[in-house]
Amino acid sequence: MPTNVSPELYTRVQQFYARQMQALDDCRFKEYAATFTPDGSFQHSPDAEPAITPEGIVAELENFHRRFDNDPVQRRHWFNHIDLEMCADGSIRSTVYALVVTVRPNSKPEIAPSCVVHDVLIDEDGAVAARSRLVTHDQIR
Amino acid sequence: MPTNVSPELYTRVQQFYARQMQALDDCRFKEYAATFTPDGSFQHSPDAEPAITPEGIVAELENFHRRFDNDPVQRRHWFNHIDLEMCADGSIRSTVYALVVTVRPNSKPEIAPSCVVHDVLIDEDGAVAARSRLVTHDQIR
Amino acid sequence: MPTNVSPELYTRVQQFYARQMQALDDCRFKEYAATFTPDGSFQHSPDAEPAITPEGIVAELENFHRRFDNDPVQRRHWFNHIDLEMCADGSIRSTVYALVVTVRPNSKPEIAPSCVVHDVLIDEDGAVAARSRLVTHDQIR
Numbered sequence: 001m002p003t004n005v006s007p008e009l010y011t012r013v014q015q016f017y018a019r020q021m022q023a024l025d026d027c028r029f030k031e032y033a034a035t036f037t038p039d040g041s042f043q044h045s046p047d048a049e050p051a052i053t054p055e056g057i058v059a060e061l062e063n064f065h066r067r068f069d070n071d072p073v074q075r076r077h078w079f080n081h082i083d084l085e086m087c088a089d090g091s092i093r094s095t096v097y098a099l100v101v102t103v104r105p106n107s108k109p110e111i112a113p114s115c116v117v118h119d120v121l122i123d124e125d126g127a128v129a130a131r132s133r134l135v136t137h138d139q140i141r
Numbered sequence: 142m143p144t145n146v147s148p149e150l151y152t153r154v155q156q157f158y159a160r161q162m163q164a165l166d167d168c169r170f171k172e173y174a175a176t177f178t179p180d181g182s183f184q185h186s187p188d189a190e191p192a193i194t195p196e197g198i199v200a201e202l203e204n205f206h207r208r209f210d211n212d213p214v215q216r217r218h219w220f221n222h223i224d225l226e227m228c229a230d231g232s233i234r235s236t237v238y239a240l241v242v243t244v245r246p247n248s249k250p251e252i253a254p255s256c257v258v259h260d261v262l263i264d265e266d267g268a269v270a271a272r273s274r275l276v277t278h279d280q281i282r
Numbered sequence: 283m284p285t286n287v288s289p290e291l292y293t294r295v296q297q298f299y300a301r302q303m304q305a306l307d308d309c310r311f312k313e314y315a316a317t318f319t320p321d322g323s324f325q326h327s328p329d330a331e332p333a334i335t336p337e338g339i340v341a342e343l344e345n346f347h348r349r350f351d352n353d354p355v356q357r358r359h360w361f362n363h364i365d366l367e368m369c370a371d372g373s374i375r376s377t378v379y380a381l382v383v384t385v386r387p388n389s390k391p392e393i394a395p396s397c398v399v400h401d402v403l404i405d406e407d408g409a410v411a412a413r414s415r416l417v418t419h420d421q422i423r
Contacts, residue, residue, distance in 0.1 A: 005152070005156055006152075006289075007148040007149050007151070007152040007153075007289040007293065008289050010152035010155065010156060010289070011148065011152060011287070011288075011289040011292035011293060012289075014292065014364070015287055015292060015364075015365065015366065017363065018363035018364055018365040018377075019365050021363055022363060022365055022377065022379075074396070074420040076362075076379055076396055076420070078362045078363070078379065078381075079362065079363065080217075080219045080220065080221075080362075081158065081159035081162055081163060081219070081220065082155070082156075082159055083156065083159040083160050083163055084156065095159075095163065097163075097217055097219065099219075099242065099250070101381065101396050103395075103396045103420040103421055105421070108392075108393075108394050109381070109393060109394050109395070109396045109420075109421075110249075111249075111250060111252060111393060112249050112250050113244075113250070114215070114217055114242050114244050114250045138215040138217070138244040138250075139244055139246070139250075146293070146297055147293075148288075148289040148290050148292070148293040148294075151293035151296065151297060152289065152293060221358075221360045221361065221362075222299065222300035222303055222304060222360070222361065223296070223297075223300055224297065224300040224301050224304055225297065236300075236304065238304075238358055238360065240360075240383065240391070251390075252391060252393060253390050253391050254385075254391070255356070255358055255383050255385050255391045279356040279358070279385040279391075280385055280387070280391075
């Protein structure tokens with residue numbers, strides 16, 4: 001299987017995802033939203049309305065996380081099998097497995113749902129950003 | 142710990158596994174089998190007969206997956222800790238952790254079994270292929 | 283998000299963790315301890331006393347693993363989202379998610395605890411070593 005993905009790009013995307021998801025799981029939503037392009041789109045499930053622009057993404061995350069206001073929870077988004085494909089317009093299609101690990105006091109970690117992350121990334125001047133993200137859920141396919 | 146594995150090879154193997162396992166989990170068996178060499182061998186547990194050649198691997202996978210014919214299941218093979226070792230003949234020994242995530246409607250994902258994938262890979266003209274794969278299972282060691 | 287982490291370093295760290303954790307899970311404690319610097323420090327939870335020097339790390343691991351003497355268990359430490367940050371003194375701060383998969387006969391794998399690994403790594407002459415490791419646990423934050 002030949003591939004035209006350079007090691008520079010592949011590791012940059014891995015580092016990008018590591019920092020992006022650690023920001024999300026630490027509830028640093030502005031930092032998460034800043035990993036999207038100014039017109040970036042984030043759709044955390046196929047039947048959700050996409051959140052547009054970093055400001056819109058922050059608002060969506062703050063709204064979503066209200067459900068955890070009285071719930072002392074630590075979430076960890078795990079990624080696996082980053083498959084990159086170069087597109088004709090210079091963007092990068094990225095297809096990645098995801099599992100959400102949820103930890104609450106005095107109970108075992110829950111590992112659900114199982115998802116697939118469908119990103120369009122751009123890589124300019126050595127910096128990766130997400131132009132769009134759609135997350136599909138295995139449970140509801 | 143010195144290592145003589147180049148970033149080109151390491152990322153190529155990561156990209157290879159990502160595409161290979163996404164093909165398997167989408168039941169694109171011909172695409173999975175095409176990631177093996179023409180004389181490639183695939184043994185999904187130590188007491189199974191190895192499937193040989195891409196045609197034999199497709200037949201084995203079709204046979205194995207008949208058990209899911211009336212079972213709406215989405216499987217996801219997760220990999221971790223890819224350890225590569227260059228061999229004297231130019232091939233690459235790859236030892237990788239694996240977990241199988243199984244999702245069925247109206248239930249939580251099951252995460253089992255825990256396995257170790259023992260591959261011999263070749264890397265020719267920038268393309269990785271599997272010469273052999275043996276999967277051992279932690280549960281039955 | 284710009285980053286000054288080279289693909290050489292990023293893949294070297296991935297290969298380092300793969301070999302280090304496979305050594306730990308195979309109970310090759312001397313090999314695990316040898317991945318630390320001569321003055322290296324390993325603290326497997328915030329309220330544990332750090333083990334210092336490779337000899338001290340081996341002693342700590344042998345002591346910890348006595349609990350498994352009559353318990354036929356296979357543990358697998360999974361890592362995810364390796365975030366590297368270059369420090370002014372040339373060392374590398376590495377922040378990584380970890381999950382411990384525990385397999386016992388006739389039961390399903392347990393996946394717990396969920397942790398974050400906080401490493402300070404050094405990279406000299408193409409070889410990575412750990413100067414310090416602190417593991418925090420999500421359950422007891």
